[in-house]
Amino acid sequence: MTTPADGITDGIDLTGLTAGPAQTWGAVRLVPLLRPIPITDLRLHARLQDPVDLSIVDVGGRTEYLSYIPHAFVATWTTDTTPAAAYGTQLCDPAGTIAVDCIRLAFHRRMARREDKQRLRFLPQHLAMEGYLALQFSGPTIAWQEWTRHAVTRGLSPRVEASYTGAAITGLDDALRVFEIHPDQCGMVLYVADVLAGAFVVPHPDDYRVLHPSLLEDFYGEMLFHYAYFHPAVPDFAARLDDTRIASVTDLRTQLAQVHTDWEAFHAVMAAGLLAAEPITVSPVQRMGRFTLSRFLPAFNPDTENHIGEIITDPSGRLAYLKTYRLSAAQTRRGHLLSQLAAHDWELDATATALGTDREGLTLRLDRAGFGHLLRPDIIDAARNRTRKLRSQATKARRPLD
Amino acid sequence: MSRAERVACEDVVMFVNAAIASTAQREFHSDAAAQRLSLGFLHEYVLGNYRDLYAATLALDINHLNAAMIVTNLLRTAREASGEQRVTEGRLIAVRLRSLPPQRVYGVLRELRRLGVNNRRTRAIVRDWLATRPDPAFDAVKYRRSLAVAARHAHLRLPGEVGMALFDWRRPTRYETPILEAWRRAHFEQRALYELPYTVAEGLAAQHGIDRARFLSGIAPKLTDGERLRLQATAGRHKVHAIAMDLANAPLTRLAVYALSLPRRERARRRDELTGALHAAAHRAARRQAGTWGRVVAVLDDSYSAAGSGMKRRRPLAVALATHYLLETLAAEYTGLWLHHRGDPLLVHPIGATGLGERVLDGLQQRPDRLVIVSDGWDNAPPGQAGEVLRVWRTRLDPHQATSVVHLNPVYDADTFDVRRLDSGVATVGVRDAEDVAALVELARFATGSAEFVELRSHLANRVERFLNTEETAS
Numbered sequence: 001m002t003t004p005a006d007g008i009t010d011g012i013d014l015t016g017l018t019a020g021p022a023q024t025w026g027a028v029r030l031v032p033l034l035r036p037i038p039i040t041d042l043r044l045h046a047r048l049q050d051p052v053d054l055s056i057v058d059v060g061g062r063t064e065y066l067s068y069i070p071h072a073f074v075a076t077w078t079t080d081t082t083p084a085a086a087y088g089t090q091l092c093d094p095a096g097t098i099a100v101d102c103i104r105l106a107f108h109r110r111m112a113r114r115e116d117k118q119r120l121r122f123l124p125q126h127l128a129m130e131g132y133l134a135l136q137f138s139g140p141t142i143a144w145q146e147w148t149r150h151a152v153t154r155g156l157s158p159r160v161e162a163s164y165t166g167a168a169i170t171g172l173d174d175a176l177r178v179f180e181i182h183p184d185q186c187g188m189v190l191y192v193a194d195v196l197a198g199a200f201v202v203p204h205p206d207d208y209r210v211l212h213p214s215l216l217e218d219f220y221g222e223m224l225f226h227y228a229y230f231h232p233a234v235p236d237f238a239a240r241l242d243d244t245r246i247a248s249v250t251d252l253r254t255q256l257a258q259v260h261t262d263w264e265a266f267h268a269v270m271a272a273g274l275l276a277a278e279p280i281t282v283s284p285v286q287r288m289g290r291f292t293l294s295r296f297l298p299a300f301n302p303d304t305e306n307h308i309g310e311i312i313t314d315p316s317g318r319l320a321y322l323k324t325y326r327l328s329a330a331q332t333r334r335g336h337l338l339s340q341l342a343a344h345d346w347e348l349d350a351t352a353t354a355l356g357t358d359r360e361g362l363t364l365r366l367d368r369a370g371f372g373h374l375l376r377p378d379i380i381d382a383a384r385n386r387t388r389k390l391r392s393q394a395t396k397a398r399r400p401l402d
Numbered sequence: 403m404s405r406a407e408r409v410a411c412e413d414v415v416m417f418v419n420a421a422i423a424s425t426a427q428r429e430f431h432s433d434a435a436a437q438r439l440s441l442g443f444l445h446e447y448v449l450g451n452y453r454d455l456y457a458a459t460l461a462l463d464i465n466h467l468n469a470a471m472i473v474t475n476l477l478r479t480a481r482e483a484s485g486e487q488r489v490t491e492g493r494l495i496a497v498r499l500r501s502l503p504p505q506r507v508y509g510v511l512r513e514l515r516r517l518g519v520n521n522r523r524t525r526a527i528v529r530d531w532l533a534t535r536p537d538p539a540f541d542a543v544k545y546r547r548s549l550a551v552a553a554r555h556a557h558l559r560l561p562g563e564v565g566m567a568l569f570d571w572r573r574p575t576r577y578e579t580p581i582l583e584a585w586r587r588a589h590f591e592q593r594a595l596y597e598l599p600y601t602v603a604e605g606l607a608a609q610h611g612i613d614r615a616r617f618l619s620g621i622a623p624k625l626t627d628g629e630r631l632r633l634q635a636t637a638g639r640h641k642v643h644a645i646a647m648d649l650a651n652a653p654l655t656r657l658a659v660y661a662l663s664l665p666r667r668e669r670a671r672r673r674d675e676l677t678g679a680l681h682a683a684a685h686r687a688a689r690r691q692a693g694t695w696g697r698v699v700a701v702l703d704d705s706y707s708a709a710g711s712g713m714k715r716r717r718p719l720a721v722a723l724a725t726h727y728l729l730e731t732l733a734a735e736y737t738g739l740w741l742h743h744r745g746d747p748l749l750v751h752p753i754g755a756t757g758l759g760e761r762v763l764d765g766l767q768q769r770p771d772r773l774v775i776v777s778d779g780w781d782n783a784p785p786g787q788a789g790e791v792l793r794v795w796r797t798r799l800d801p802h803q804a805t806s807v808v809h810l811n812p813v814y815d816a817d818t819f820d821v822r823r824l825d826s827g828v829a830t831v832g833v834r835d836a837e838d839v840a841a842l843v844e845l846a847r848f849a850t851g852s853a854e855f856v857e858l859r860s861h862l863a864n865r866v867e868r869f870l871n872t873e874e875t876a877s
Contacts, residue, residue, distance in 0.1 A: 020755075021755060021782075021783045021784060023755065023782050178430060178431055178707065179706075180705050180706035180707060180753075180754055180755040180756065180782070181706060181753070181754070182754055182755060183742075183753060183754055236785045237784055237785055238785065238786060239784055239786075239787065239790065240790065241790045241791075241793075241794050243793070243794045243797055243798050246794055246798050246799070247798070248799070249763070249766075249767050249799065252763060252791070252794060252795075252799065253763065256759060256760060256763065256787070256791070259784060259787065260784065263784040
């Protein structure tokens with residue numbers, strides 16, 4: 001396995017995919033992604049496990065984290081470009097190595113690994129989530145005196161993030177059930193209350209057909225759960241024909257074509273907005289044949305949407321597989337703090353200046369973001385005391401005016 | 403027309419649509435509970451506000467579930483009816499019960515008992531209906547518990563050994579009536595089992611541990627037509643040749659449901675047989691009207707939502723397929739347009755989005771005499787385009803209404819208490835069986851809301867008169 005260096009690109013290239021017409025159901029808007037020419041030499045399978053199993057994914061060393069894994073995917077891949085339809089129709093896996101069911105725990109050695117020579121198994125989303133969780137995992141690179149011994153020697157372990165399964169999101173189950181899948185559909189962009197929840201692309205329409213229900217078993221950010229709960233319905237596209245300008249069937253056809261174009265553009269804009277604008281960091285994980293499996297991280301800009309995800313591309317950069325996860329605001333803030341700290345070698349003062357604050361401000365921000373255990377307690381206490389003192393001074397100064 | 407009359411007209415049309423289409427089962431877009439709740443409310447509303455018209459709908463081709471519900475509700479609230487109303491209602495109920503399948507009527511009787519409806523009039527209705535049953539002993543075997551419940555509740559005198567078989571079955575060592583004797587013997591003798599109705603014999607066969615294939619070939623002569631059609635797949639699996647049937651005698655929509663239940667490869671293999679049977683059924687349904695409809699174009703929905711639900715597998719698609727064959731017979735010149743499917747309609751498969759708008763325009767462009775749309779009304783590619791096309795067509799391109807447009811909708815929408823409409827100006831009627839299409843199109847002129855309430859009333863009165871006359875003279 002070769003692991004090339006990370007690269008930064010501007011968004012994800014959706015060449016070869018066209019956004020189809022959306023279908024809405026309550027607060028959920030589903031935009032299908034159509035692929036006129038499917039990729040036939042890479043196929044995916046769903047391996048369903050017992051959904052109540054709590055799995056512990058072992059990512060090596062002391063970095064185990066707890067997460068709920070509803071199912072695992074198996075990537076099938078052929079060296080020549082013969083259609084992989086023989087694999088596509090069988091859903092059972094030839095090598096059942098992870099069926100440890102008696103103790104209700106399944107151990108997965110790593111998230112992406114070769115099962116046999118021709119297959120690559122990875123768990124949906126977990127690759128991306130692993131990338132996000134392992135962000136600056138080793139902790140401070142220089143043992144500045146502010147950081148605790150634990151932080152310097154053991155890093156951020158353990159880091160845990162919570163998310164919701166699709167089944168918990170109000171209306172998503174019905175939306176996916178009544179969605180009318182297109183014959184050449186290879187993907188789906190999912191909006192909840194017109195906020196991008198995630199994108200999902202597979203190489204072949206048959207795969208999509210199989211994996212469509214797995215969208216419900218996947219996990220989604222906390223924000224989407226709340227949006228779906230509070231938002232009753234999204235407005236649907238409504239086009240009214242201008243009947244004063246129609247005098248013949250040809251006119252009507254022209255207007256219909258116009259409406260159709262508007263309608264497709266409406267969705268194309270929505271689908272493009274997600275992945276094109278922001279720069280992302282792509283780090284390849286594994287390369288097999290002509291395909292590269294990588295995960296990507298966003299720029300962690302707290303003001304914009306941030307998506308993590310995993311992606312399989314061919315040498316020309318054409319997208320074969322994509323899955324994204326939208327980080328919540330808090331998760332983005334955590335990612336932002338960590339990446340800023342890393343950029344300044346974990347030195348508090350330099351980072352504070354970069355973030356436009358002072359030492360105390362940054363300390364308190366780290367504490368609020370849940371990284372307080374990394375700093376020495378006296379540093380945090382000092383920062384708290386100082387803020388309290390400042391606040392009481394401000395109050396005293398105001399009192400004579402009352 | 404006053405505002406009140408307009409509302410009344412809309413309400414009644416809405417109710418008739420619901421009573422034809424809804425079966426209170428799970429649909430593609432809503433679950434059974436929502437359907438049941440919605441339909442129950444609609445019944446209460448119409449019963450409370452338009453009692454005469456509510457009763458009169460019994461004369462229309464509404465489905466069995468709704469007919470049973472109407473009968474129950476009328477008997478439950480008989481106290482609120484005037485003497486004159488009761489006379490008409492009584493006649494309608496009596497005639498309607500005779501045309502309902504017996505298991506439905508027994509269902510009504512059980513429901514009446516559950517609700518505690520027991521008065522002289524109800525008892526008389528039950529008694530009269532049971533008097534029309536050809537063989538009480540047969541009912542005592544096939545609908546054993548239901549007959550017992552009805553007899554006990556309505557204080558009936560049962561003829562001969564029937565009462566003994568229901569209430570004192572431990573005593574007799576043998577019966578004189580052959581079917582009761584067969585039923586008694588079937589409990590310990592396997593051979594006697596094959597003289598019983600299929601539903602009864604099936605349970606006893608399981609008790610005796612009889613092999614399914616052997617049981618099916620033995621019971622074959624006793625099967626009803628519906629049971630025979632339902633068992634075709636089972637017979638194929640167990641290689642029982644005795645159950646094979648001539649499909650040409652099956653009703654049109656049932657046949658379409660059966661055809662769509664087969665895998666596409668088998669449909670292609672048996673193409674001639676199935677197509678022939680569908681044509682024959684369509685001819686039987688069209689009767690004298692065959693070839694009288696002029697130029698007809700149908701737009702048929704084969705989007706994914708036509709797959710129906712687990713309870714009504716491919717029902718909307720089957721209705722569309724059956725309508726296709728029926729219209730082919732009715733029309734002098736016919737074109738059927740599916741949304742996605744091309745080629746032999748027998749191989750149609752529900753898939754993809756519902757882009758009705760463009761197909762409707764394709765149909766209208768041929769300038770037919772009649773355009774029939776069969777769809778569940780969830781027009782989503784782009785949303786609402788079919789309605790726009792029809793509106794523009796009506797107002798701008800065909801102001802003299804040379805083409806009459808009818809939308810047949812097989813799915814009841816629980817949220818709107820009606821079948822889903824494409825556009826307010828287009829006649830939308832519910833449809834359950836494609837066989838009724840000719841009658842439904844007659845009803846369609848009331849569905850746009852342009853007809854007078856008086857007209858609707860007189861139409862219903864006519865239908866009631868016709869219904870009562872033909873049925874009462876027939877009996």
